[in-house]
Amino acid sequence: MTRVDRSRPPAPSAIRPFDFPDVDHRELGGGLDLRVARTGGFPVVSANLFVRAGESSLDEARAGLAVVAGDALEGGTKRRSGTELAESLERLGARLGVSTGWEGTTVSLSCLAERLDEAMGILAEAILEPEFPDDEVARTRDQQLAQIRQRAMDPSSLAADRAAHHIFAPGVPYARPLGGSLASVERLVREDLAEYAAAWYRPATSGMVVVGDVDVAEVEALVRARLGGWSGRPPAREEFEVVPATRERRVWVVDRPGSVQSEIRVGHVGVERSNPDVYALSVLNTLLGGAFTSRLNLNLRERNGFTYGVRSRFSLRSRPGSFQVSTAVAGDVTAPAVREILGELERLVEEGPIDDEVVAARDYIAGVFPLRLESTGQVASRIVEQVVFGLPEDYHRTYRDRIRSVTTDEALEVGRRHVRPYEAQVVVVGAAEVVAPALEQLAVGPVEVVSVG
């Protein structure tokens, strides 16, 4: 046995090629976009149905309707009660989940491949023939109201919601919590949900994505059989402008007396999903705060011991979402932590990244790509993303090359365009008594203490 040279990292062996699975793509009658990817391995299948019924199409008075309607799909159909629906699926070992975001609602089904036909029939029934019985509507609404109360007392959710409120101008949908407010959810009744579903759960801008150890022709046949009669087009989405709440840097202290820690969010309006800068921004964000060895984490965690972790991210939506740095730190180091975060942002846009960091970030993003495509559910999510945002056919196949071609100059250029430390809103959820005076002294912007609840 040869001894190994421990003094330096071993060289990699020959790289094995990896490609995104082939995706068969066709449009069914009614306009439903069907995409099927065959993957080997385990005998499981994921089927995700995306309907373009998202929260961003609702005005403030109806905020939360898309979320509650989506959740209430499990309340039963014209043929089955909610419990019968759940039992029919779970006896097959199938799992059904509904999640609603700004862009739409995704109903995700997973089951063993041999049970897909039957499970797909139940999924189709849930979306085509929802019943929304009064008691189930009341329950789903009450659960959402309780959820809203829970968010208000959970420091991390509260910080996220307050940051959105201070980043986006009033009236921009992204300024409010995704799931609506007590006022908007309280008044939801059966008719609201039934009308909403009838109008918005339509195939013309929807997509069905099936991934697993399946035969493409068989899947097409069974989806046609189950969803072939579905027709119609949802209303056109209302376009909206994304306007920042302010361009002045300000500090908002959301008072939570007795907090042993401060939740910090620092951010401003970012970019939309279709912006051509997103590749270079992904690289830039990775080296700033998207990985463990990013600048922010090495500073705040590994050098200063302020936090368990810190991240930055651009929320990519059909309209510009936010750019945000988020962390939680001990109360007494809140001001130093804010100083370091703003300092890192300023340094980034003034001096720019260095070549070595850019290479490391590119290699990380390109390298982890296949790691996140191991399961059928992961592959299905990526394909759904293509449907949601209308990404090009070759998007996943060319993704890593595009990332690898980002240069240091490009990273700096997009950074200067999209990272604006002097316009950032600093939101701190913590004990105002402890943190506000120190934040005043830091003098990075006017400090306002707000109480919530």
Next chain:
Amino acid sequence: MGILSVPVERHTLGNGLRIVLSRDPSVPVVAVNLWYGVGSRNEAPGRTGFAHLFEHMMFQGSEHVPKNKHFELVERAGGTLNASTWFDRTNYFETVPSHHLELALWLESDRMGWMLPAMDQEKLDNQRDVVKNEKRQRYDNQPYGDWDERLQRLVYPERHPYHHTVIGSMEDLDAASLDDVASFFRTFYVPNNAVLTVAGDFDATRIIDTIGRYFGDIPAGAPPPPIPGESDLSPLIGETVRDHVVSDVPLPRVIMAFRIPPYSSDDFAVAEVARAVLGMGRASRLYRSLVRERRVAKDVVSYAFPLLTGASMMLVWATGYPGASPATLETALSEELEGLATADGHEVERAVAVAETDLVRGLEQVGERADLLSMFDLYFDEPQRLNREVDRLRAVAVEDVRLFAANRLGPDNRAVLVYEPESSR
């Protein structure tokens, strides 16, 4: 043949390091996963939380790997990595593009064999601060954040190794020194107290030689000492014990926990099925009754902890709506637990079907597969057990579940933890 046929191959190096191999070249990705036979149960009194702090120190470099290089090298390679500490074990894992397999082996072997030369006071102080922030973030600043600490105190007697939490006491952490790091390392981080699993895309003809080159010259240590305290305990709590907390939680919550047979017991499968009947899926008893029909709970949870030492723990919880009385939740939970003693065959079939799909889905990722293989090897000396997991659940009969409910979930074996919002008082 069962539904699962994950390939499993076993070896042992001369220094006692156990190796599990499971090849699957379908995606060019490989997982390297190490389980060490040490967790919070091995902590001496006055040293709680140390196993977890030590886990953080394992990322602070080793003789040939400078601080932060471990993370940096794996991330540059396009890999992901982490570690976790639990009651009975500590695990470390990387998933990397398969051409970087040797990098992961180099990193893991360097800290298994050559960690101590890289340790210094500054790193210890820094990671102690990081861990304190982890505790603040995950426990102290969270509504309901102290639930596990309170529950463990109710379910396990003071001298039992599960009486204290994994995160431990911050006062104990303050007392930790570099000498403690060194002695913990020499006592527990020895190859004969570890399992290394490599799963995914690797060259079957070379892998054992490669592992041997990296790990083979790490000397074996003495067998780890016995677990401190008193591991043996009565199978039942003996009564209903309670803790009533009035605090700034948003909603009332009632958590009920029970002592159940340890993970190593054949009866543990019954507990797993029972908990799935109760709370796994939306056709489960608790969801159907408390959430859907009676609408007394906003959410319900059930869980069976796979713990080895003396007795394990199962729990159910229900979160109520604003203003609801915790007593209503407790009564509703009790009724469903009693009802389980007359569960029918369909309920058990449904529970097993759902548990089965969840298990198989979990295995789609090599990291998950490697983690289970390491666990089954370390705990039961039998990684092949992974392929029989489904059969083990399917073998549970409705009579077993009924008997389990009657014998284990009654008032003579309950810990009841109630959270009541301050504002409702």
